[in-house]
Structure formats: structure tokens, C-alpha cells
Amino acid sequence: MAFGEIRQMRPMSKVIVIPTYNERQNLPLVVEGIFALGIPDLRVMVVDDNSPDGTGVVAEKLAQKYPVSVMHREKKQGIGAAYVCAFKKILALPEKQECVIQMDADMSHDPALIPQMLASIKTCDLVLGSRYIAGGGIKNWDPLRRLVSRFGNVYARFVLWLPYRDLTGGYKCFRPEVLEAIDLDSLSSRGYNFQIETTFKAHQKGFRIIEIPIVFTERKFGVSKFNLPIILESFIKVFWLRLHG
Ligand SMILES: Nc1nc2c(ncn2[C@@H]2O[C@H](COP(=O)(O)OP(=O)(O)OP(=O)(O)O)[C@@H](O)[C@H]2O)c(=O)[nH]1
Ligand SMILES: [Mg+2]
Numbered sequence: 001m002a003f004g005e006i007r008q009m010r011p012m013s014k015v016i017v018i019p020t021y022n023e024r025q026n027l028p029l030v031v032e033g034i035f036a037l038g039i040p041d042l043r044v045m046v047v048d049d050n051s052p053d054g055t056g057v058v059a060e061k062l063a064q065k066y067p068v069s070v071m072h073r074e075k076k077q078g079i080g081a082a083y084v085c086a087f088k089k090i091l092a093l094p095e096k097q098e099c100v101i102q103m104d105a106d107m108s109h110d111p112a113l114i115p116q117m118l119a120s121i122k123t124c125d126l127v128l129g130s131r132y133i134a135g136g137g138i139k140n141w142d143p144l145r146r147l148v149s150r151f152g153n154v155y156a157r158f159v160l161w162l163p164y165r166d167l168t169g170g171y172k173c174f175r176p177e178v179l180e181a182i183d184l185d186s187l188s189s190r191g192y193n194f195q196i197e198t199t200f201k202a203h204q205k206g207f208r209i210i211e212i213p214i215v216f217t218e219r220k221f222g223v224s225k226f227n228l229p230i231i232l233e234s235f236i237k238v239f240w241l242r243l244h245g
Pocket of ligand 1: 020048077078079103218225226
């Protein structure tokens with residue numbers, strides 16, 4: 001058997017990208033939760049923006065115990081920029097990946113749903129973890145945060161004319177072909193609007209996108225990076241995407 005054939009027969013690996021900024025307490029919980037599932041050929045890539053609380057050091061310690069790699073970036077540049085950096089690195093790997101999952105570090109995204117994500121991606125190109133379909137939900141968010149999220153989703157859905165219920169969630173699974181096709185350099189969102197923009201571009205390219213229900217739980221440790229500039233970026237960028245996308 002030729003070397004090329006052996007390589008082809010090896011199971012392809014799955015990568016989970018986790019962006020972090022001040023998640024020292026949360027990161028070990030999420031990484032341990034992921035590897036406790038015992039999924040073969042699964043790796044984690046942490047993208048840390050030089051967190052002042054030392055999350056980068058915690059990530060390196062985890063890398064000694066688990067198949068974790070760490071990208072250290074100089075300064076905080078937004079969740080979208082962190083994902084773009086990691087996705088480019090993954091696409092440049094010599095071996096093709098089976099799929100790329102993105103999830104938050106703060107335990108809002110339950111690692112127990114990863115097997116379902118992996119099963120679902122076999123039938124489509126992009127899986128969206130959705131809080132706003134039957135079976136999905138949110139635990140422990142205050143009414144204002146719920147309202148902002150609801151409004152943001154309805155606004156993006158109507159302005160961009162998309163059929164998905166949850167466009168702002170950050171628990172997603174891509175086939176690498178989607179990441180190649182959406183032209184990562186062309187993405188204009190650096191903050192949370194990144195979630196809307198990637199799904200919009202994938203939809204425009206005609207990829208099959210499905211939603212699976214997730215229950216999002218508010219973080220117990222650390223602080224949210226969600227703020228007014230992020231909301232405003234999204235409000236303006238969604239309109240911009242309609243005009244230029
Ligand atoms: N590398 C990097 N990660 C970030 C940045 N901003 C946020 N993150 C990470 O992105 C994930 C989501 O951010 P959160 O602050 O939890 O925001 P959220 O989940 O939308 O909002 P909450 O529910 O209020 O926590 C977390 O893992 C953060 O640590 C950033 O600028 N750089
Ligand atoms: Mg969060």
C-alpha cells in the first residue's frame with residue numbers, strides 16, 4: 001500500500017477552537033469537559049490575546065496534559081480576529097481536517113453537545129448551536145440581556161433575509177470547505193458580529209446549514225466582554241453586510 005493511501009485511511013481529525021480573554025478559571029473546566037468525552041482524533045486550539053489574568057499560562061499547562069495547542073496573540077483584538085487567526089492556521093495545516101468547532105471558554109457552551117455537533121456535520125456543511133429553536137434555551141441571563149439577544153437576532157434575520165433563528169450564538173461546527181469559501185480575509189467584523197457574518201457568507205455561498213438546540217448557561221466565573229461598542233458594531237455591520245454583501 002502506498003504511503004498516500006495509508007494517509008488517506010487515517011481518520012481525519014477534528015479541531016475545537018476556543019478564544020480566550022481572562023478565562024483562567026473557566027478554561028480548565030471546558031478543556032477537561034471536552035477530553036472527558038473520549039472522542040478520538042480531537043484537538044483543541046486555544047487563542048489567547050495575552051490575557052492579563054494569566055490564561056495563556058494556564059493554557060500551556062493544559063497543553064502538557066491534553067492534545068491542546070496555544071496561539072498567543074499580542075493584545076486583545078476581538079473574538080472575530082482571534083477566530084480568523086486560528087482558522088487560517090488550521091486551513092494551512094498539511095492534513096485536511098474533518099471539521100472545525102468553535103466554542104466559548106466560559107462553560108456557556110456545554111461540551112456534552114460535541115458528539116451531536118459531530119454527528120450533525122456529517123449531514124451538512126455548517127451546524128449552528130441554536131438557543132431559539134425547540135429544545136434550546138438560555139439559563140441565568142437577566143431580562144435586558146435576553147432582550148438584546150432576541151432583538152439582535154430578529155434584526156439580523158430580517159435585514160439579511162436569513163432563515164436561521166440564532167445568528168449570534170458562538171457554538172458552531174464548520175466543514176473546512178466553508179472556511180475556505182468564505183474568504184477569511186474579507187470578513188469585516190472583529191467583534192461578535194463575526195458570528196452573523198460567517199453564517200451570512202456561508203448561506204450566500206449555498207452551503208447547507210442546520211440548527212441544533214443548545215441550552216446556553218451564563219458564566220459562573222470571570223466577566224463578560226459583551227458591551228455597547230459590540231452591540232453597535234453589530235447593528236451597523238449587519239446593515240453594511242446587506243448593502244455590500
Ligand atoms: N482571544 C480573544 N478571545 C475573546 C475576546 N473577546 C472575547 N473572547 C472570548 O470569547 C468568548 C465569548 O466571550 P464572552 O465574554 O463570554 O461573551 P459572550 O459569551 O458573548 O457573553 P456572556 O454571555 O455575557 O459571557 C470567551 O471565551 C471569551 O474569553 C478577544 O478579544 N480575544
Ligand atoms: Mg460568554
